[in-house]
């Protein structure tokens with residue numbers, strides 16, 4: 001009945017909430033969170049407290065001035081025992097006056113790289129009492145007398161984070177579609193330089209280096225949208241199993257959500273930055289929206305699980321899978337390829353050949369990690385230290401695994417959908433799959449040379465395939481970004497507007513600057529003039 005109590009009020013916006021988990025002192029290590037929730041059986045209440053400065057919640061979006069409730073993650077104490085972190089729904093502001101309630105200290109954390117509208121806040125409790133039913137009791141419970149009833153699976157507390165990580169993959173597809181639309185439309189409008197003296201300045205979109213910078217962002221948007229849909233379907237299936245008490249598929253979902261969130265956010269941030277730089281000086285204008293878009297995508301590399309930490313979570317799963325598989329036990333579908341012990345096949349410069357190559361790279365890296373860890377442990381190093389000393393390789397193995405998942409999913413889903421598409425559209429989408437796959441083969445050619453039978457002539461041929469694909473995709477580029485159908489109001493960009501009136505829009509925006517309100521700014525009279533007269 002807790003959902004009946006809280007959900008309708010949240011849906012109709014009586015409750016405006018946020019997720020208050022991260023503290024000044026801990027964001028990654030959840031078992032180290034310091035906020036306490038101590039059960040008082042005499043009053044059937046929890047007493048929330050921030051015992052130290054580092055216990056203050058810090059970062060939750062909307063916490064500073066918007067939220068009047070929040071989900072607080074705190075160490076649950078009852079009958080003198082600490083049962084670990086649990087979620088509590090807590091009202092922090094009066095619903096009429098919006099004043100912080102007594103015992104609640106809340107405020108804004110200050111300027112950030114971007115997300116300037118998110119009023120991320122801090123929150124401290126001074127022995128703040130909440131009723132027993134504030135504890136979200138879907139998984140674990142505390143009875144009236146303070147008896148703690150354990151969840152059947154402690155990690156279910158972490159379920160919110162899996163959900164958001166799943167959603168973030170699709171978010172990155174969207175942000176890349178915005179960045180690609182702005183940069184490609186601008187590149188179609190911008191003319192620059194004179195490679196041929198007797199011809200007009202060409203569109204910068206005709207420079208192959210510009211195509212190299214931008215087409216991968218376009219292709220990645222589709223790759224991440226398709227992968228995000230696959231991941232969501234997987235999430236729904238796992239959650240259905242969880243509701244019937246079967247948690248067998250949760251570890252695989254956690255592992256694949258971690259590495260896909262990490263890889264898609266890092267790619268999105270770096271590709272949006274490439275979109276910005278491909279627009280020259282005008283890409284550095286806030287009015288282009290690209291700097292803001294970079295701020296949004298790079299934040300995703302940190303929030304909802306810092307990328308390195310998440311890649312190491314996946315690596316933990318890959319190492320365990322390797323050890324399980326080596327004992328002949330069955331592996332999860334996404335990790336089953338790790339046990340492919342067949343001899344390394346002759347390299348093929350085909351999509352299937354490249355996907356198989358990435359699986360070989362991932363399996364080879366995982367095997368190398370397991371060998372290094374085993375060797376260190378045999379020499380007397382603790383497992384934890386051996387893990388840490390191998391962690392750079394573990395992250396690389398995780399990335400290779402993630403790339404293999406994306407490549408295979410993108411190819412499979414487009415091939416499946418192609419049958420229902422017009423031949424011209426199917427052809428263009430296949431070109432994007434091909435470009436994405438060959439791009440990453442070239443980006444990771446060192447790994448392929450180490451773990452597959454790819455030869456120098458294959459690499460030369462892949463480079464030529466890549467350059468041919470840039471040429472094939474060029475005529476459809478503007479059509480492909482128009483197909484994202486992003487309205488000008490959403491793009492919010494002087495460079496990406498549908499009508500292509502870039503220069504007029506740049507000047508219109510510039511004239512809105514408060515510094516253009518008067519021909520001589522008062523700073524001249526206050527600082528420059530006295531300085532020039534030697535009076536400062």
Ligand SMILES: CCCCCCCCCCCCCC(=O)SCCNC(=O)CCNC(=O)[C@H](O)C(C)(C)COP(=O)(O)OP(=O)(O)OC[C@H]1O[C@@H](n2cnc3c(N)ncnc32)[C@H](O)[C@@H]1OP(=O)(O)O
Nearest residue numbers: 021027028029030031155158161162167168254303304305
């Ligand atoms: C509407 C949608 C909107 C989309 C987004 C919009 C923008 C959003 C705007 C901004 C929003 C930003 C909002 C925010 O930023 S909210 C704050 C986000 N914060 C985090 O993500 C914290 C990250 N840290 C952790 O998750 C944990 O501390 C980790 C995992 C690192 C270690 O933790 P711990 O030390 O306790 O665990 P362990 O490593 O010993 O592993 C122990 C076992 O547990 C398993 N395990 C671990 N985790 C999970 C899991 N989750 N599901 C299932 N299983 C899990 C694990 O596989 C292992 O299994 P085994 O190997 O023992 O079998």
Ligand SMILES: Cc1cc2nc3c(=O)[nH]c(=O)nc-3n(C[C@H](O)[C@H](O)[C@H](O)COP(=O)(O)OP(=O)(O)OC[C@H]3O[C@@H](n4cnc5c(N)ncnc54)[C@H](O)[C@@H]3O)c2cc1C
Nearest residue numbers: 019020021022026027028059060061299303304305306308
């Ligand atoms: C824009 C934004 C919005 C946010 N919104 C929210 C929100 O709404 N609610 C909320 O609760 N939180 C929110 N956060 C906080 C976010 O979840 C944390 O910042 C994130 O979990 C990382 O934790 P941290 O900041 O403590 O970094 P740390 O974990 O301290 O990371 C610092 C460095 O230490 C490394 N490191 C840490 N642990 C390990 C390890 N075990 N192995 C190897 N390296 C390690 C990391 O890789 C990283 O390089 C937000 C953050 C941002 C930037």
